[in-house]
Every structure is written in structure tokens, then in C-alpha cells.
Amino acid sequence: xxxxxxxxxxxxxxxxxxxxxxxxxxxxxxxxxxxxxxxxxxxxxxxxxxxxxxxxxxxxxxxxxxxxxxxxxxxxxxxxxxxxxxxxxxxxxxxxxxxxxxxxxxxxxxxxxxxxxxxxxxxxxxxxxxxxxxxxxxxxxxxxxxxxxxxxxxxxxxxxxxxxxxxxxxxxxxxxxxxxxxxxxxxxxxxxxxxxxxxxxxxxxxxxxxxxxxxxxxxxxxxxxxxxxxxxxxxxxxxxxxxxxxxxxxxxxxxxxxxxxxxxxxxxxxxxxxxxxxxxxxxxxxxxxxxxxxxxxxxxxxxxxxxxxxxxxxxxxxxxxxxxxxxxxxxxxxxxxxxxxxxxxxxxxxxxxxxxxxxxxxxxxxxxxxxxxxxxxxxxxxxxxxxxxxxxxxxxxxxx
Amino acid sequence: xxxxxxxxxxxxxxxxxxxxxxxxxxxxxxxxxxxxxxxxxxxxxxxxxxxxxxxxxxxxxxxxxxxxxxxxxxxxxxxxxxxxxxxxxxxxxxxxxxxxxxxxxxxxxxxxxxxxxxxxxxxxxxxxxxxxxxxxxxxxxxxxxxxxxxxxxxxxxxxxxxxxxxxxxxxxxxxxxxxxxxxxxxxxxxxxxxxxxxxxxxxxxxxxxxxxxxxxxxxxxxxxxxxxxxxxxxxxxxxxxxxxxxxxxxxxxxxxxxxxxxxxxxxxxxxxxxxxxxxxxxxxxxxxxxxxxxxxxxxxxxxxxxxxxxxxxxxxxxxxxxxxxxxxxxxxxxxxxxxxxxxxxxxxxxxxxxxxxxxxxxxxxxxxxxxxxxxxxxxxxxxxxxxxxxxxxxxxxxxx
Numbered sequence: 001x002x003x004x005x006x007x008x009x010x011x012x013x014x015x016x017x018x019x020x021x022x023x024x025x026x027x028x029x030x031x032x033x034x035x036x037x038x039x040x041x042x043x044x045x046x047x048x049x050x051x052x053x054x055x056x057x058x059x060x061x062x063x064x065x066x067x068x069x070x071x072x073x074x075x076x077x078x079x080x081x082x083x084x085x086x087x088x089x090x091x092x093x094x095x096x097x098x099x100x101x102x103x104x105x106x107x108x109x110x111x112x113x114x115x116x117x118x119x120x121x122x123x124x125x126x127x128x129x130x131x132x133x134x135x136x137x138x139x140x141x142x143x144x145x146x147x148x149x150x151x152x153x154x155x156x157x158x159x160x161x162x163x164x165x166x167x168x169x170x171x172x173x174x175x176x177x178x179x180x181x182x183x184x185x186x187x188x189x190x191x192x193x194x195x196x197x198x199x200x201x202x203x204x205x206x207x208x209x210x211x212x213x214x215x216x217x218x219x220x221x222x223x224x225x226x227x228x229x230x231x232x233x234x235x236x237x238x239x240x241x242x243x244x245x246x247x248x249x250x251x252x253x254x255x256x257x258x259x260x261x262x263x264x265x266x267x268x269x270x271x272x273x274x275x276x277x278x279x280x281x282x283x284x285x286x287x288x289x290x291x292x293x294x295x296x297x298x299x300x301x302x303x304x305x306x307x308x309x310x311x312x313x314x315x316x317x318x319x320x321x322x323x324x325x326x327x328x329x330x331x332x333x334x335x336x337x338x339x340x341x342x343x344x345x346x347x348x349x350x351x352x353x354x355x356x357x358x359x360x361x362x363x364x365x366x367x368x369x370x371x372x373x374x375x376x377x378x379x380x381x382x383x384x385x386x387x388x389x390x391x392x393x394x395x396x397x398x399x400x
Numbered sequence: 401x402x403x404x405x406x407x408x409x410x411x412x413x414x415x416x417x418x419x420x421x422x423x424x425x426x427x428x429x430x431x432x433x434x435x436x437x438x439x440x441x442x443x444x445x446x447x448x449x450x451x452x453x454x455x456x457x458x459x460x461x462x463x464x465x466x467x468x469x470x471x472x473x474x475x476x477x478x479x480x481x482x483x484x485x486x487x488x489x490x491x492x493x494x495x496x497x498x499x500x501x502x503x504x505x506x507x508x509x510x511x512x513x514x515x516x517x518x519x520x521x522x523x524x525x526x527x528x529x530x531x532x533x534x535x536x537x538x539x540x541x542x543x544x545x546x547x548x549x550x551x552x553x554x555x556x557x558x559x560x561x562x563x564x565x566x567x568x569x570x571x572x573x574x575x576x577x578x579x580x581x582x583x584x585x586x587x588x589x590x591x592x593x594x595x596x597x598x599x600x601x602x603x604x605x606x607x608x609x610x611x612x613x614x615x616x617x618x619x620x621x622x623x624x625x626x627x628x629x630x631x632x633x634x635x636x637x638x639x640x641x642x643x644x645x646x647x648x649x650x651x652x653x654x655x656x657x658x659x660x661x662x663x664x665x666x667x668x669x670x671x672x673x674x675x676x677x678x679x680x681x682x683x684x685x686x687x688x689x690x691x692x693x694x695x696x697x698x699x700x701x702x703x704x705x706x707x708x709x710x711x712x713x714x715x716x717x718x719x720x721x722x723x724x725x726x727x728x729x730x731x732x733x734x735x736x737x738x739x740x741x742x743x744x745x746x747x748x749x750x751x752x753x754x755x756x757x758x759x760x761x762x763x764x765x766x767x768x769x770x771x772x773x774x775x776x777x778x779x780x781x782x783x784x785x786x787x788x789x790x791x792x793x794x795x796x797x798x799x800x
Contacts, residue, residue: 051724117717311796317517396711
């Protein structure tokens with residue numbers, strides 16, 4: 001990667017934001033917005049759950065119009081999902097309120113909601129809240145979108161395009177109901193680089209396959225998932241061409257984009273409901289990339305692997321069982337498994353290992369499971385978390 | 401159904417069995433056998449996990465030879481899975497030891513193991529154990545096959561074939577790593593009715609689709625799963641024709657068989673690791689039966705639904721999310737959901753309900769969730785259990 005540097009979270013040039021407590025939650029921030037001072041190229045990926053929530057459907061439709069967007073209003077606490085015609089109307093009202101306040105066309109405003117399914121938004125509170133939102137550059141929105149998350153998940157990277165310093169910043173939320181099929185929960189990435197909407201969409205659709213689509217917390221896919229990216233070109237300062245495919249700038253942008261999405265996705269897995277550890281599965285030697293990713297995701301998705309990691313138990317039989325039930329092309333005699341770099345299975349047979357060293361590997365904040373299928377040369381990764389008492393506690397009483 | 405009656409567990413005519421403590425486990429029974437005095441028609445369904453364990457593979461191969469079997473030796477504690485050539489040899493040795501003791505051909509003996517993956521069997525203990533097994537009619541084998549199960553799971557039904565009183569008895573084990581794709585864990589059904597091996601196989605393969613394949617505890621599929629049925633014809637006492645398709649006797653046998661498999665499957669779900677409740681999902685109004693079964697299984701398989709049931713929380717949004725992510729044909733505007741007979745969702749929208757009454761429905765030993773898709777006339781069911789602190793506790797320390 002070229003000259004890039006991760007920095008403290010900051011808004012790229014020409015982006016503004018704010019967040020506040022509107023009364024949807026008891027105390028915590030619950031409403032926010034962010035927007036570009038000019039229309040930005042926009043791309044999005046959305047839940048494949050058939051019960052797509054009203055705000056998600058509206059944002060999808062809006063971005064599809066011209067692959068442009070200027071801003072997004074987001075609330076937590078209530079998902080505005082399974083709310084019928086009322087829910088659709090409420091999402092449209094939010095879009096109109098923000099458009100009116102910013103004096104831009106409603107077709108340039110997206111809407112996102114997250115929280116409990118089946119409740120309608122208290123529109124008076126939303127209306128008052130939007131009225132109070134300011135044009136600032138604070139990071140309050142990264143808090144306002146959280147639900148059971150324990151902390152905001154953000155990243156900012158600086159890089160160059162056309163010789164100018166650009167910034168790409170992303171933030172997301174997500175902790176439960178995480179098993180994305182196209183995208184997960186809410187993820188937002190903004191940049192002042194200049195990229196066409198169609199190129200941005202192509203890159204996003206590709207990159208989510210190896211990032212957001214490769215995490216899982218509990219195997220459940222939300223109705224409100226979306227990852228949206230806005231690129232406003234404001235770093236460049238003058239009329240220069242948009243990013244051109246396969247140039248050096250393109251490569252840099254692509255790698256920065258991948259890093260942003262990958263890091264945000266891992267942050268979600270690490271902060272999975274009740275989690276104490278991030279679990280990374282690295283799969284090597286697969287016949288196809290799809291096989292590798294599928295096997296990696298099966299490992300981090302297994303309840304039995306997740307509880308074994310929580311208990312610090314080197315129960316590799318559960319990893320074998322998870323691998324064996326995927327549709328991937330497997331040679332059942334050639335599988336190696338490692339915890340960190342300690343081999344526990346060689347050629348599909350258990351191998352003697354130091355229980356002490358493996359226990360140490362399993363007690364780390366990040367547990368790394370590597371599987372070499374010895375069946376090809378393709379690789380894949382996935383991220384999940386351990387399954388703990390606290391996961392049960394959180395979810396036995398979420399709504400009530 | 402004709403004149404049938406459920407009775408205390410008993411062995412059908414001509415079946416014998418025994419179980420004992422051979423030293424694989426600390427104290428509990430861990431080895432058993434059962435056999436028919438004459439060769440019986442046999443049928444089996446087996447795990448689809450690619451890492452099929454040695455005993456499972458051997459039994460599959462053995463039954464495939466002539467669709468006949470006379471007996472099976474079973475151990476718990478060690479699964480003899482991922483044990484390579486040594487494991488295959490050990491399974492063959494078990495087969496030979498039992499065949500020799502009963503003075504029958506090895507091709508008439510099946511082998512089953514369940515327990516930890518990756519450890520080899522201590523063959524001295526197995527050998528001594530098989531030497532001590534007797535020709536009795538006790539039910540000790542129903543205990544000897546258990547692992548984390550809290551109690552034996554058995555059923556016996558009496559019915560008539562060719563005017564003679566027959567018995568069908570089944571027993572099974574399974575508590576974790578339960579998410580069968582073709583069969584689950586260990587399930588055995590024996591009957592003194594007279595049925596050809598091919599007919600038995602056809603019925604078993606059909607019946608597991610709506611019984612054992614419709615349960616889930618944790619979404620993980622074991623390497624050792626099998627359901628095997630033996631029919632020895634000994635109730636009939638003389639040379640009479642085998643069961644003929646589409647006769648009245650055939651219907652009775654099929655219904656008894658379904659009841660046996662369905663009840664055993666539900667017992668596994670009810671006794672899921674750490675479970676406090678059986679969860680039954682009934683799906684109506686689906687376009688196809690596959691759709692109905694898929695939706696039902698998605699509901700009982702969702703970690704979030706399972707924790708909500710544990711917490712007694714009427715969080716129907718999680719049911720909607722689970723339904724929406726299946727491949728089933730869904731009309732997103734016509735879904736009704738009930739807890740017991742209390743409607744909580746009508747036409748895909750939340751409807752007012754008495755929290756008190758729903759809390760009562762959710763506090764029962766058996767929680768019933770009914771979903772009417774209003775999209776056709778096909779039905780399906782699935783069974784699972786709640787996800788509890790105890791599940792995490794059991795599985796954070798299973799191997800260690």
C-alpha cells in the first residue's frame with residue numbers, strides 16, 4: 001500500500017455531523033446525522049432479509065436513483081421494521097425533514113434505523129430532534145447509532161489521490177443479530193476522494209464479500225442491515241477526473257477501502273453481544289475462495305466452537321465437525337488445524353500438543369484458528385466471537 | 401391410526417440386549433449391545449458430515465450389503481471419529497468381537513460410537529466389556545449410549561400386522577451437536593414386524609425428513625450421526641408375506657414408525673444441552689412443504705429466538721427476522737404469528753396482546769410458536785429448545 005496512515009477519527013473535507021438524545025432511549029444519544037456540503041457519489045449494500053425495514057428500503061431506492069447522496073439521518077432504539085404503511089410514511093417524513101433543514105432535494109437524503117423490530121417511531125421526538133441537529137464536526141453520531149454495542153466503532157485513514165491528501169472515515173454499529181448475507185447492520189464510510197457512484201458501488205459490493213459478509217455473532221440476519229459509502233471529492237479542491245480503474249490511485253483507494261471495511265467488520269465481531277474474545281478463522285489450501293470463506297465462516301459460526309473458545313478448551317473435534325458440514329470441497333485426510341501457530345491436528349488426526357501453550361493461545365483477546373485444507377491454493381478469513389453467559393443474559397431480556 | 405397403544409419400554413419379540421460400565425467413563429454405563437435372534441431387515445440413515453466417523457461408515461457399509469443386520473454394539477464417551485486407520489481397525493475389531501461372541505457373520509453386526517472426537521478407543525476395555533455383555537432383556541443400553549443427555553429417551557408402541565400383535569421400540573441419545581442433515585446422533589428402532597429391508601429403508605429415509613431432520617439444538621452436525629432400524633418379523637410366528645405397500649397393515653406400520661421417530665426426535669430437542677423448554681414451531685400456509693419445514697427449522701434454530709424463549713420475552717421481531725432470511729417463498733405482508741393460540745403478529749404487523757397471557761405461554765415446558773404464512777396450503781414443523789446459561793456452561797468445559 002502507498003503512503004497511507006491511520007489517524008484519530010476525523011471527518012473528511014466537506015463532511016459535517018451531529019448527534020443528540022431525542023428521547024427514544026432513556027439517556028444515551030439516539031439520533032444523529034451526517035452530510036456532505038455537496039452531493040457525493042454513493043454506494044450501498046443492504047440486508048437480504050425478506051422483511052427489509054422501511055428506512056433500509058427507502059435508502060436503497062434513493063441511492064439507486066442516481067448513485068448520489070448528500071446525507072443520512074440515523075436513529076437507534078427503534079428499527080422501524082415490520083411497521084407497514086405507517087413505517088414507510090415515517091421514513092419518508094424523516095427524509096423530508098432533513099432535506100428541508102439542509103435545503104437539499106429529498107432524493108439526496110438517506111434514512112437508517114436500528115433497534116427493536118415492530119415498533120413505530122415517535123415522530124414528534126424525531127421531528128424535534130432533527131430540528132436541533134447542527135452542522136458540526138463532532139463524532140456524536142458514532143455513539144448515537146449504538147444499541148447493545150459497548151463502544152463506538154470508528155476508523156480514519158489518510159491516503160493520496162491525484163497527489164492530494166484524502167481521508168476515508170468509517171463507523172458502524174452492530175452487536176447482535178449479526179450474520180450478514182449482503183451487509184451487516186449499519187456501517188457508514190465517507191471520503192473526500194473523488195470516485196464515481198458506479199465504481200464505488202462495484203468496489204463496495206466486492207469488498208463486503210471478504211469483510212462484513214465474513215463476520216457472524218449469532219447466525220441471525222437483521223432486517224435493517226446496510227453499509228453505505230459517500231465520496232464527495234472535496235479533498236481535491238479543483239475539477240480533476242474521478243478515480244480511473246487500474247491506476248495506482250485506484251489501487252491505493254481500493255486497499256484503503258478494504259482496510260476500513262475489514263477493520264470495522266472485525267470491530268463488530270469483537271464487540272459481539274457478551275463476547276470476551278475476537279475469533280479469527282484463517283483458511284488456507286482451499287480449492288476455491290468461496291470454499292475457503294465458507295469454511296472460515298462455519299468455524300466462527302459454530303456454537304460449540306464459540307463456547308469452547310469461551311471455556312479455553314482446545315476441543316478441535318468441534319472445528320472438524322463444523323468444517324465437514326459445509327458444502328466446500330474437502331479432502332477428509334489432509335486437514336491441518338492450528339491454534340495460533342500450534343498444530344493440534346495434522347493430516348486430519350489429532351497431534352500431541354502442550355495443553356499449557358494452547359490454553360495460552362485460547363486466553364488471548366484475539367483467538368486465531370488456522371486451517372490448512374491442503375486441497376488447493378485459495379485463502380479465506382472470517383471473524384466471530386465467543387458465546388458466553390452474558391450473551392444469554394443480554395438476549396433473554398432485550399425487549400422487556 | 402388403527403389399534404395401537406403406547407406401552408412401557410420393552411424389547412420386541414426375539415430382541416435381546418445388555419449394557420455395562422466398561423471403564424470408558426468414570427462411573428456411568430458406557431457400553432451396550434442389542435441383537436435379534438435371527439437376521440433382521442435393516443435400514444439406516446447417516447450423518448452428511450464429510451468427516452463421517454469410522455463406526456458410522458462401517459455400519460453404513462454393512463447395512464448397504466444386504467439391507468440386513470442382526471445386532472449393534474454401541475459405546476459412549478469416545479466417538480472414534482478423526483482417528484484414521486487405527487479408528488477403522490478398532491471399529492472392525494468391535495464388529496468381529498461381537499460377531500464371534502454371538503456366533504454370527506461379521507457382516508450382520510453394526511457398530512456405533514458417540515463422545516469426544518479425535519480420541520482412539522481403549523480396545524482392552526472394549527474387549528473385556530464385550531466379553532461381559534449378556535443375552536438379557538434389560539434396558540441398560542438406553543443408558544449406556546448417553547453423553548450429556550439427562551435421561552434415556554425411549555418409546556414402545558404395540559400394533560397389529562397380519563392380525564398378530566407386534567411391537568416397535570426405539571431409543572436414542574443426543575443433546576449437543578444436534579442439527580441433523582440426514583439423521584441425528586444415535587437413534588435405534590427395533591420391531592418384530594416383518595418388513596423388507598428396501599421398504600424399511602424407503603420409509604426411514606422419508607420419515608426422518610419430518611422428524612429427526614427437523615430438530616436442532618445448536619446448529620452443529622455431528623460426525624457420528626445415525627438412525628438404524630431393525631425389523632426381525634418374530635412377532636408373526638410363521639412364514640407369512642412381508643409387509644406389502646399400500647395395504648392397511650402398511651399404513652399402520654408407517655404411522656407407528658412416524659410416531660416413534662417423531663417422539664424420539666422431540667425428546668432429543670427437549671433434552672438439548674442446558675435446555676429448560678421444548679420449542680415447537682408449526683408453520684402453516686406455505687407454498688411448499690420444503691418451505692414450511694425450512695421456516696419452522698429457522699425459527700427453532702435462531703439463537704435470538706432461543707434466548708428470548710429462555711427469558712420468556714415475546715420478542716416476535718426475532719421470529720420475523722428468522723423467517724425472512726430463509727430461501728422460502730414468503731409474502732412479506734401476510735404473516736401471522738401466535739404464541740400458543742395468542743396472536744402477536746397479524747398481516748406482518750404487531751398486534752396488541754396481553755403480556756401476562758403471552759408470558760404464561762412462554763413459561764410452559766413446551767413453547768408453541770405458530771406461523772401462518774398465508775401463501776399456500778402446506779405445513780411443516782420443527783423442534784428445538786431454549787438457549788440458556790447452562791448450555792454455555794456445559795460446552796465451555798466439555799472436553800476438559
